[in-house]
Amino acid sequence: MDLPPRTVKRLSQYRRLLEKYKNIKEAHIFSHDLALQLNLTPVQVRRDMMLIGLSGNHRKGYNIQELVTHIGSVIDHKKGYNIAIIGMGNLGSAISTFIRNSNTQMNVVAGFDVDAKKINRKVAGIECFSIKDIRKKVDELNIHIAILTLPMDVALDTAHRLIHAGVKGILNFTSMHLDLPAGIYIKNYDIITSLEEIGFFIKAKD
């Protein structure tokens, strides 16, 4: 199914929000309730649902279990995704634990680092390998997505190695903005930039 990135992001958000209702049988939700919780318009929510072929009941809204299952069938991969964390420092270890504690189809299968004290040991519960072994391990473990939590000066070089090894998606937490070849899906997220944006707007309000 062909969907715009923003729609996929919202579908993922709907499902995340609805997780808390998943054990309630026959629970329903209206588009305007979903909209309210995500700061969207009800029209936007209904358009997203129509795009994936779902329509709600006029009197009861959407069946939540049906919605969650259907979103999964659209955005998930049957076998899940194998993820590697590149840079098993504090942030990499914490993100690894965070993902492993979330109810998702994302399997953290390996960490990579340059620190000899971490290599070939378990760090934060996952097997950690040498950055030098990226090529071999990406293939061997069938790694689809890499999360970059390493120093920014090696981010670009490491991203190229990952891509040559066969990784198709990258979530980049370094401040080195990456813009890689077509066919690779990248998202950049810089915590400091987010904080500076917040800082600017709260200053402007003072």
Place this chain on the structure above:
Amino acid sequence: MDLPPRTVKRLSQYRRLLEKYKNIKEAHIFSHDLALQLNLTPVQVRRDMMLIGLSGNHRKGYNIQELVTHIGSVIDHKKGYNIAIIGMGNLGSAISTFIRNSNTQMNVVAGFDVDAKKINRKVAGIECFSIKDIRKKVDELNIHIAILTLPMDVALDTAHRLIHAGVKGILNFTSMHLDLPAGIYIKNYDIITSLEEIGFFIKAKD
């Protein structure tokens, strides 16, 4: 100065990128080099610079030190920002360390948690207080921005307490999307949603 959020985000990104050159005297950069590294158009970069009153030299481009200093004078607060991390688990601790190791105006001044083993002790190098003391401590420590790294089911309630205590900005890492009253600046970031978006697009390409 009145600027749109996207401009502020880009200004922060320009500065983050240029940090590596900051010790080189008289270094210059062209708008198209900046644009290339951030996947923007040169016109966009020049427009941002004009908005903050900077113009480049036609033959040399922008003076990097001048650029970095000037961006700081526009987006930074003279005294810096005081930040609290709400939820000093793995992710909160790692983000705290990440910010403290970055060269920014963001001062992590406190952590908050419900775990008695953490309260009134140092966790990841910062003083950790009870969530119950939010009101008192936000005032006492003049906390401007809170980072939410706590379980999603208490996110909304805690956000309201923070705002009543005087916090003006929130960076929310929980999957509970927050949309709070006017006058409060919020950014939501959900790691799992980012990964699911990447997953969808690499699946679509298979």
